[in-house]
Amino acid sequence: MLCPKLRDRVRGMAVRHLIRIGGAEEAGGTSVPGDPFALSLLRGGLVRPEQPYLRGLPASSAPQTRAFHPHGTLNEAELLDAAARHFDAPRIDPCQPLPEAGPIDRLGLALCQRHGILPWRQAGAATVVVTSRPEAFARLRPMIEARLGPAIMALAPAARITEALHAARGAQIAQAAETRVSEEESCRNWAGPAVIPAVLALLSAFLAVLINAPVATGLVLVGLSLAAMICSTALKITAAVTALRHPCPDPADLSPGPLPRVSVLVALYRESDIAPRLVRRLSRLDYPRDLLEVVLAVEAADRLTRETLEASDLPPWMRIVVVPPGRVKTKPRALNVALEHCHGEIIGVYDAEDAPEPDQIRRVIERFRRSDSGLACLQGVLDFYNPATNWIARMFTVEYAAWFRLILPGVARLGLMVPLGGTTLFFRRKVLEELGAWDSHNVTEDADLGIRLARHGYRTELMQTVTREEANCRPWAWVRQRSRWIKGHMMTWVVHMRAPRLLWRQVGARRFIGFQVMFLGAAVQTLLAPVLWSFWLILPGLPHPLVQAMPGPMFAALLLAFGLSAVVDFTLGILALRAAGHRISKLWVFTLHPYQMLATFAGYKALWEMIARPFYWDKTSHGIFEPGKTGDGAKQPPGK
Structure with a gap:
């Protein structure tokens, strides 16, 4: 002072x-x-x-x-x-009584949300328009009066304006959020239960073939599994070598010049345990507060999380947006609602348990500055702050390290389509709105958006800036989370393969093939893994019905693929752990295969839900494991 x-x-x-x-x-x-x-x-x-x-x-x-x-x-x-004294404007409570619907519809719901204004009620020939930003009203007045006639400005807190707007037009807001993406690129028309008869017919046909020709059927399944394994291993090797030869550049210091406004969106649902820590962690972001806003999207029914946030003494640049109830309850729907309430040129996305590096946004802005307009999205590196909690946490850490530090950067460097991670994402707002933002019905909206960006000619790049989050490491919780990811990836493949020729023309042969390997190949490998597991019977000398019928070259290829896949997974895990700086014993990497078996159980759960509950979001609980209690010596996030 x-x-x-x-x-x-x-x-x-x-x-x-x-x-x-x-x-x-x-x-x-x-x-x-x-x-x-x-x-x-x-x-x-x-x-x-x-x-x-x-x-x-x-x-x-x-x-x-x-x-x-x-x-x-x-x-x-x-x-x-x-402001009321200076502008000679009355202060009102727009929720008492609630606004009339007619003026809102005439002015436009999206415009009201974007500018934080609310046509409240008629006052004779004029319309009372409520705002929390009186200094901007003069600029908006010509547009308002062109649609509504004479306008009288009134003042109210931003939260009350949003509450009144949602009370009057919540159903329309929900519908708009759920239908932003075009029908051709959305999975919202997927009728899961309607395909049950077709699935039963296919299953019956498969069982009939299996009973009548068990050996031939088994060989076909082995061949499919083997092909998926070989393609996946080849992609891992190519991507990792590319990433090691052409590493992502270190983030540059921010150069002088005007800074853009940045809006960070966080969708929260049943996150009362983690909410106070989230506020503390995001408060450490090093970016001018008058250019940063954090929008916390909370479901209307989730009063506990909202009350917890309100009790957390939110700084003025953080605010809560209540997401009105709708047909689905998903993270992408909440993000779509929040997007209409923010003002940034750059849109960031974090998860509730995230602990980003303080200088992350500055690094992102500098990367966008140094790139052309074709760069639409930057993906940061995700890591865990509790890697030593138990065995699953260690394996999850190895998997994430290999994916975000080797495979995904290599995929981006190769010019393939990048399936985004769900957090530490930054978009040019113009591009995000051009594509319709997120598909509210896709439970892996991140991966889907990455594919849509590529289809529309934009690219995604990886950044060497780290966000740490909580490893989901309880067995059933892990299976539930992974089943959601697998279901979303399968739905994404179905959506974008509706018109395969169009996809080929849009992205080219190389990216089309890469898409098949990353999505279809991964699903085949996960679902048919038990076919390959059966060959472990050979080790203790037990007979296997397919070995005698299998051609020699096929059996040799199977053994070679098994060995090469294991060596690649172990090598990438060790290299990635070293790059991440974790002090987990490298010996843990050699227990990856039992961990990968869990994914198959998740895969069959995902397959069932794709038919029975395609849009169900299997919620992951956060705030269970404290940061700093990991014991692995890696750098921990602030804001415990």
């Missing part, structure tokens, strides 16, 4: 500066347009002259009313009281 004498001097300088830019210039007698609201706040002693806004920094597009919050002493209620 400034000493009183220096503070008075700075206050005087700030007042003179604001008079020059906002009021009448006494010496010259000329009037220059400027910032009379800021001047009134300063003269009234309601804000400090040392605030960034009053030093002239927000030549940014940050709303003036937000610019006073992060570093000043005003809360929203005090600021609205001051």
